[in-house]
Amino acid sequence: MFSFGSKQSDSQGASQAPQPAVLFKTAVRIRSRAANNATEGIPWIWVCAGALVTILLLIAGLFGVILSQGLSALWPHQVIKIQSENALVLGIPMRQEEGTDPNTNVKQMRRLVYQANRDFGVNEFAFVPVERLVESERPKDVWFVERREWGPFLGRIQTSDSNGVATDVDSKTLSAMLVGGAERSKQLLHIEKGALADLNATMEDLRLEKKSIERQLEAGAIPDDEATAKSSNVESQLARVSKDHAALSTQVQELRSVDEAIKITLLADNGQTKTLPVSQILRVFQPNSLSWIERLGIFFSRLWGFVSEEPREANTEGGVFPALFGTVAMTIIMTVFVLPVGVMTAVYMREIAKQGVLVSLVRIAVNNLAGVPSIVYGVFGVGFFCYTVGASIDQLFFQEKLPNPTFGTGGILWASLTLALLTVPVVIVSTEEALSAVPRSLREASYGCGATRMQTLWNIVLPKALPGVMTGLILAMARAVGEVAPLLMTGVVKLAPALPVDSHFPFVHLERSFMHLGFHIYDLGFQSRSTELSRPMVFASTSLLVAVVLSLNFIAIKIRSQLRKRFEGRGAF
Amino acid sequence: MLNTRRRVLIIDQLATALITVIGLSVILAVAGMMVFLISSSWPLFKTEKFVSAGRIELPHSSSGMIVDEIAPLAVLLPKTSETCVLRASLIQQNNPEIQNKKADFSYQLTRSAGQTPESSNPWSLVASAAKTDANNPSEPNNEVSCGASKHGNLIVRSGNSLASVSIQIVREFLSPEETKALAPESRKELAEKKWILTTDNTVLVKASAQSPIAKLDLQVTEDWAVSDYFSQYPNASLANVQFIQRPGKKDGLIVSHTARPDNLIESQLFLLSSNENNLTGEKKTELREVKLPEPAASLEEFEKFQPAWIEGRYLVVPLQSKTFASIDSEDANLKYSILSVPNDLGNLTQWTPAFGGAAAIAEFSIPLNNPPASRCAYLDVGRATRIASNSVGEKAEMGVLWQDKCKPALKNIAHPHKRIVFRVVQGSSADSLLVEARELTTGRIAAQMNTPTTSLDSLKSDTHGNLISWLDVSQRFSEIREFIAPHVEVSLKSLFEKIHYESYENASYSWQSTSGTDEFQSKFSLIPLIWGTFKATLYSLLFAVPLAIFAAVYSSEILDRQTRNVVKPTLEMMASVPSVVLGFLAAIVVAPWIESHIVSVLLIGTSMPFLLYVFGVFLQVPSARHLTTRGLYASRRLLMWVIFGFAIMLWLLSRAGLLIERTAFGGDLKAFLSGGPGTEGVLWGLLLLPLVFITLWSLPIRRARNWYRIAVFALGPVIAVGIGALISGHTELRADLLGQYAQRNTLVIAIAMGFAIIPIIYSLAEDALTSVPNSLRAGSLACGASVWQTTARVVLPTAASGLFSAIMVGLGRGIGETMIAVMATGNTAVMTTNPFDGLRSMAANIAVELPEAAQRSTHYRILFLSALTLFMFTFTLNSFAEFLRARYRARNKAL
């Protein structure tokens, strides 16, 4: 790698940009120049440049598509209304495609329009020929309502006063009602997720205890009287707990009934109405009458919702928080395993072992771990960790829960271990590269002062190699965040009931299955109800995943280039 | 004087030891993975064998036997005799403990007298006196008498009605009080031995630690009953009534051989069809007589040529003239067609239907051959019946799936649950017989067992699939052998060779691991998967390697330092894009786009490199000129020129592509590929374009450089189409080389997986190039070589093995890529050279099928086997790449 000097000042005449005269002169000389052009190999340089440009265009294309589709998924779009041949179409125009018109089967461009109102007997998608789009009008008074169930709603909102007369609601009272509804649902959620969930957990533990006592009795391990004494106090505990449980659930009931009282009715264009409690509604706005700043405000609140809320409607709506949380938790657990093993293996190969057959064996093993297809890791993970190690753990510690396995099936621990195995070579290779970058003289100087091997390592070598270790770790995390294949069998599920970390006793439940951003994309893209509906959500989570991965990578490359700068150089001439 | 404290020394040793252990743990990880894969897949190839499972002494001869899975309890079904007495006794599995517990009960099959309504079960088993002497059974029951029995169901006659009942051993779970009443020590005994015989002679069973305790009992249910059978056909006798049950249903064919006055045996066939309306629960049975063109085979011949139900619909019955009649049971007047056996194999001596109802194992004796030899063949009956039923002459011949020389068999026993047949063959010595288990998909002999007894009366295999029992001469002792063959249908031949599967046109490699019905013939050939893996990897390397290597050359040899420090990280960042995102985008965005712009994609792919080369020759860009003279900083400006030129060319070529598609292929290449209008010559021309360019370019006409170059560029396409037109004259490009167009085809995965491989090859190649010492470059430039000449003649040869190992690692990554393969290909296990066809790679296959495969089943282990092959591929590739890189680094030190 070399580059010629940049400022080439030439005493005969300053060489600014070639004036027209020069260009003409060069044009004339094309024919004569072309002759030895080929022997000089200039065309090959063009081909190489072309290759590099193709790759750069590919990358730009990839990130362009992801970002544009991802952002447009959360952007509040305008709503259009067209009177097509038979039906009235009211919805958000999405992608354009070339299709054949069923009756006249002539090929024409048509636009897919998403009409929402799934529970109002309206089919969710309608095709509108592009020519007709121009006659569409954008009604101002249409409301876009995001609901907890049945997907979004497009139409008019009415509140019926005491004697049942339905009048269109103005936005002020609507927002006031919404705030009240949101408040109540937050309270409800707090109770259900907090106190009630704890009670349920303790009841579950007590029931398990009762079952284990019976099992011991049956196996004759403990005498009868002791068994009856034990089970009686378990019974009493159970009674007490279910009493508080009943109290709490009545409280929840009251709140719900209060909440039920305040209702609004949704009126769709085809005349159908549906009344539902206000707490069911998450967000309301009039898409066609939003100013630019309001639109941006909604976009950012949706973005925040996307990152912090739970998924709804079988993952096609709502946020991806559990998937994000699962990915981060898994990566942290993986780091706890992969960092020490990776660093120590690299230290062993570089510092301690004699560079004999054993080390080259280890090196080939390490490179092969990197080369092994990720699905084989999944197979190994489920076979070894879940069915062998996990099953024996179940036999030892979770007897009473059998036959349904606790550690015997996929879980976040096994997934992290599998990924640790997958990514340890990355850490080893980059740590070894960092260790070899530490000049020999430093080590000899430290040994000279009488330091032992470990002291030298700890005080001199590792600190200098730290950036290399860091880049290896970050590259490993970037790989883990993006992996799917090994997780398919070792613990990722479509919809995990609870987060792997919560407020109950062991706080970190390593046996729980979890949601993962990479699997979320695979599952949404291919196994969801309708790929059309889940498409925006997939692009949004793809851009989130790519953002996470790229930021990790950016830090790694920054550290590595900083490390490289100190030891760069490939010898003088 | 400073000295190191003891504590520090100890920590030192400890730390070194720990690090060494962890260091070696990585080898354990890889070794562990390899061991695990091998241990999960080697049982596939364990040799099958017969294992003795005990010998029971029979109170009196029986026609069949039902054995419980856990407790060694056997229920002997009565022989065709008047009395219907069943004997249940514990099999003396030559352990003394059972001998002394002479548990032996006998039950009398009785039919409740009154004409009970159809729904309730008229039959019951009454336990007669516990101890009965073997030879004089209790006085015969007045009306009930039993006929032949098969797999636990009996043909019974009570009064004038003919009925079929089935006997099972059922489990009744003890109620909690009963379990409490059990004595502790018997409970402990149950925990270990899983079954005990209580004092009051009931057998208790406990399958596993968690499952509750159960009592074994016998239960009889009625399959079907024809009330006035014997009144209609007075001279039919129970002794020679045979019932062939339709698999999966309760009805079937009743064959009764009645002796006619001129003591000729005349056999009548009745098709009994009973359909149970499970809503109302009432059963409607209907008996129809079957008219045959010529008399059916005799009773003994029924033993040799057993009738068979094909696909649960056609009934194949042997006729006298060694042909078969196939009767369509769903046809109103039972239309029949004639099936014949291929006569070039010799004359038919045995014909046994195989499990799965689509094929049969037949045996032909080879005439004038001493010692008598015969040939076994596996005949495709299913296909023959279909052809026959809709062919005019209503005649068809059974196709031969495989044929093999084999010893003449005395008796064939089909296996109820696997495609295996047990053939009883004359043993080596006169008084010994040999039972040979032969697997029917590939025809290999799985296991052999010779038996001391000379005559084998009834060789039966039980419904659970493994136990075979036969009676010795005195019919007093029944020997039970277990045929252990969990994965019999898997062998090297079935995995890697062409197999002629049932109802397939001809032998083929096909992968079809599961399907709805359990009679499904599993097709486990790994070849389509291996072909898919390599096809995907080859196409993606074809896309990725030139791009990555040329980009690495440009960025390491020509690009200036500042731009390189920007370009290199962006490409390395490309490596961290998750493969699930690539796969998804390939499927959702790239596939549809390619589908609508096929010709422009082909055009760009084949002609872009040459266009760039021609641009280089003619376009006299100042910065390009300076490349060899002064500031290479001009390389950044050249990059701008190329990007600008590139965009125009891309737009031009896609427009040209659409134009060609409209004119030459009738507007749509997809339609053309599946036979639509269009000239094939143009497609040939398109594919030959690169070849033509290269040959014309390298013709050694040196002097007339310029006009020659223009000519090549202009003439190239014309020549290519010309040659194409010539070739298309007498080859059918679309049919043999190409084929249908699938949306998620190999081009899509080439681009998607190529995208994942490019950064890996790029960064390794770039490191290999930059580690070539500068002194070599200086030496070459000092001799007056241009930048490209230096690169091409000095730098590339030196870095060659580094580049090669980079490609190997890229190849390794390509083979192992899973998510892209799952999402970007149609996952169709087809083996075609057509780039527009989908494929199914091994990694994708595992990802899709393992979650559903039952643990430790054949399918589960074959998936592990394919994982092992993948592992070995990448292992050899990586080790070779590592060897190359080590040699390359050593040689570089010498420079």
Add this chain to the structure above:
Amino acid sequence: MLNPADLPSTFVHPESCSGPAQISIQNFNLWYGKSQALHSINLPILQHEITSFIGPSGCGKSTLLRAINRLNDLIDNVTVDGDIRVGERSVYERHLDVTSLRKRIGMVFQKSNPFPMSIYENVCYPLRISGITSRATLDEAVETSLRSSALWDEVKDRLKRSALDLSGGQQQRLCIARAIAGNPEVLLMDEPCSALDPISTAKIEELILEMKGRFTVVIVTHSMAQASRVSDHTAFFYLGRLIEAGPTKRLFENAHSKATQDYISGRFG
């Protein structure tokens, strides 16, 4: 040690200017980024004569040598002022074809850098890159240049073997053979013998002496003994400035400026 301020002005003895100058360096300056390495050098190098550049390390003698055949272009942000003319063409002319310039100037490096090819390929490399492919001319060129670098007898039967198997001295002579294969007018040698043993050094010095009539040789060397033995003219550089240039005997016996005397007598540097 002298600091730049009080350095004597350049003095070039008239004898070194008489006769046709193959290379003329006219007030030539060179910067590595911001630091100036060469300060207005004016020096004619006579045709078919051997000129040696001596001076303490880091005085810019190698940089000047590499400036002649523009190999400095390989280093980052090198800026140049003034002119160097080879024959009658200026080296830094705007549309100069550098490759044809370098084909007329052969160069030998301090550490021998044979290409990882066969001996035959190494030597005929300069001809191959200028498009000569006829077997006869290549064989003839290889033989003549190997003979004139006294390597022919040692390698004539293993021309196809890899050049890396040769010894250090042989490799350097191979590099010389490669440099003169395209019979250039000028031969630049950057401390050719600093990495060699005395015997190989003696052989290389004999070669240089034989080239006296055929090439204009410019040799950069550390050892004054080698300069006195081999070169006709010598130029002494210090801290990027040409202190004194003239016939070797003149400089070694009674140099004009005191700095040259101190350096030659080994009092400093």
